[in-house]
Amino acid sequence: MKKTTMFSLLVLVIRRDLVLAMRRRADVLTTLVFFVMIVSLFPLGVGPEMAMLRKMAAGVLWVAALLSSMLSLGRLFLADYVDGTLEQMMLAPQSLSMLVLGKMTAHWMVSGLPLVLMAPVLGLQFDMSAQGLGVLIMGLLLGTPILSMLGAIGAALTLGLRGGGVLLSLLVLPLCIPVLIFGAGAVEAASSGLGIASHLSLLGALFVLALVFTPWVTAKALQISME
Amino acid sequence: MAINWFKYSAPTTFYGLAGKLIPWLAVSAVILFSIGLYIGFYVAPVDAQQGEFYRIIFIHVPASILSMFLYLVLAGYAALGLIFKTRLSAMMASAIAPTGALFAFISLWTGALWGKPMWGAWWMWDARLTSELILLFLYLGFIALHASIDDPRRADRAAALLAIVGSVNVPIIYFSVKWWNTLHQGSTIKFTGTSMHVAMQQAMFTMLAACWLYAAAVVLTRVRSIILERERNTAWVAELPEVKQ
Amino acid sequence: MNLDIWMRENPLTYIWLGSYAVAFIIFVVEVAMVRHKRKITLQQVRLLRNAGVEE
Numbered sequence: 001m002k003k004t005t006m007f008s009l010l011v012l013v014i015r016r017d018l019v020l021a022m023r024r025r026a027d028v029l030t031t032l033v034f035f036v037m038i039v040s041l042f043p044l045g046v047g048p049e050m051a052m053l054r055k056m057a058a059g060v061l062w063v064a065a066l067l068s069s070m071l072s073l074g075r076l077f078l079a080d081y082v083d084g085t086l087e088q089m090m091l092a093p094q095s096l097s098m099l100v101l102g103k104m105t106a107h108w109m110v111s112g113l114p115l116v117l118m119a120p121v122l123g124l125q126f127d128m129s130a131q132g133l134g135v136l137i138m139g140l141l142l143g144t145p146i147l148s149m150l151g152a153i154g155a156a157l158t159l160g161l162r163g164g165g166v167l168l169s170l171l172v173l174p175l176c177i178p179v180l181i182f183g184a185g186a187v188e189a190a191s192s193g194l195g196i197a198s199h200l201s202l203l204g205a206l207f208v209l210a211l212v213f214t215p216w217v218t219a220k221a222l223q224i225s226m227e
Numbered sequence: 228m229a230i231n232w233f234k235y236s237a238p239t240t241f242y243g244l245a246g247k248l249i250p251w252l253a254v255s256a257v258i259l260f261s262i263g264l265y266i267g268f269y270v271a272p273v274d275a276q277q278g279e280f281y282r283i284i285f286i287h288v289p290a291s292i293l294s295m296f297l298y299l300v301l302a303g304y305a306a307l308g309l310i311f312k313t314r315l316s317a318m319m320a321s322a323i324a325p326t327g328a329l330f331a332f333i334s335l336w337t338g339a340l341w342g343k344p345m346w347g348a349w350w351m352w353d354a355r356l357t358s359e360l361i362l363l364f365l366y367l368g369f370i371a372l373h374a375s376i377d378d379p380r381r382a383d384r385a386a387a388l389l390a391i392v393g394s395v396n397v398p399i400i401y402f403s404v405k406w407w408n409t410l411h412q413g414s415t416i417k418f419t420g421t422s423m424h425v426a427m428q429q430a431m432f433t434m435l436a437a438c439w440l441y442a443a444a445v446v447l448t449r450v451r452s453i454i455l456e457r458e459r460n461t462a463w464v465a466e467l468p469e470v471k472q
Numbered sequence: 473m474n475l476d477i478w479m480r481e482n483p484l485t486y487i488w489l490g491s492y493a494v495a496f497i498i499f500v501v502e503v504a505m506v507r508h509k510r511k512i513t514l515q516q517v518r519l520l521r522n523a524g525v526e527e
Binding site for chain 3: 264268278279280282283286287290325326329332333336337340341343344441445448449451452455456459460464465469470471
């Protein structure tokens with residue numbers, strides 16, 4: 001048997017989850033459409049004054065990204081749980097944290113990355129400046145992986161529970177608030193001429209922190225849910 | 228003096244100990260509440276800037292402090308329960324949660340009532356109010372997760388993990404005051420300066436102690452019910468005098 | 473609204489009714505709930521025990 005290193009294992013899990021996601025493209029598209037729809041509903045709700053919309057843009061995009069990432073979290077472990085793959089993964093000699101990290105990465109590539117790519121287009125709807133858009137994209141690139149990672153903890157804890165979806169949002173959303181504050185704050189700071197470095201570096205610190213701890217915590221949560 | 232602390236970490240002995248403590252805690256809570264209210268309303272002078280309205284502080288600040296400390300205590304018990312697999316720790320954690328949530332609610336409510344005459348608005352999106360709200364959400368998440376899992380052992384452990392993850396949020400609450408530096412006045416209890424009158428401090432600390440005693444009494448009563456519920460099939464429960472009668 | 477005027481004229485009433493009364497009502501309700509739970513749990517445990525004794 002070929003020896004699997006940590007890295008090749010990671011790549012293997014990511015590739016597998018991406019292939020599975022491509023087989024169910026509708027799921028991916030639903031998240032994206034949901035994101036676009038929420039963002040487009042805001043101007044209809046608050047009125048079409050451009051000055052106000054410009055001020056709101058970053059916040060609206062961030063909240064919409066937060067909500068749409070909640071939408072797909074329920075599926076993160078569910079399919080593997082139902083068909084027994086998860087049990088096999090837990091029995092595997094490789095570290096469960098690494099497998100979990102792979103699943104998180106794949107989840108972000110499927111549900112987070114499209115949002116980041118879509119955001120500039122939606123930002124234009126709100127008449128955001130080019131500089132603001134740039135900061136927004138940077139923030140989202142740093143922030144959406146954190147959402148996937150924190151969400152994975154919630155997904156693992158609520159695995160197989162009735163009404164899991166709503167519960168999942170209740171658990172995960174409060175934890176995501178710092179990400180929202182710094183992400184939207186960065187754009188705010190950029191538009192008022194202040195430095196964005198502090199916001200983005202705090203976001204980066206959160207990212208590193210999440211990267212180190214969440215895979216392990218999620219693995220623990222999976223063990224609790226499966227025993 | 229060698230006290231065997233582990234003796235009291237077993238539900239059997241803890242049940243009895245808690246039963247003996249609760250009346251004392253409850254009575255001293257009532258006494259201290261009365262003293263604190265007396266000092267707060269009759270001894271403490273009227274504040275130069277805020278008039279009579281500042282007297283909300285005697286319930287607002289203790290409630291806020293307790294809501295935060297109880298979350299830390301909850302997370303501490305949760306961690307103990309996860310690491311050492313002690314049964315009692317998990318039961319304590321789930322007994323603390325409702326009381327903590329109520330204190331968070333009281334803190335928000337009294338804060339809003341204080342804000343109206345001071346700021347002219349019931350609610351300000353300032354850092355501390357917002358973090359207190361997040362804390363309430365954390366409590367509710369803990370309670371909801373615990374309630375929606377049928378198997379008590381899985382519920383304990385899943386909720387414990389959530390509490391530990393959430394406790395990362397508590398330092399953020401504390402530092403948010405410095406990070407966002409907004410409307411809210413700075414920390415009121417200063418040990419170096421004398422920004423508060425002595426009587427005001429006395430009233431506040433008395434009320435804080437009263438709230439602690441109250442919380443302890445309620446949590447212990449709740450944990451006794453939880454112990455009985457979980458251990459209802461054991462011999463020692465059947466032998467309890469209150470069960471036998 | 474005249475609530476603003478009223479609260480400035482009667483600050484102590486405002487504080488008592490608004491904050492302290494609400495807080496103490498919450499305390500009383502919580503105590504009642506905790507005691508009720510204890511009563512119910514004791515009843516259940518007694519039922520269980522008596523069922524066990526009769527067998």
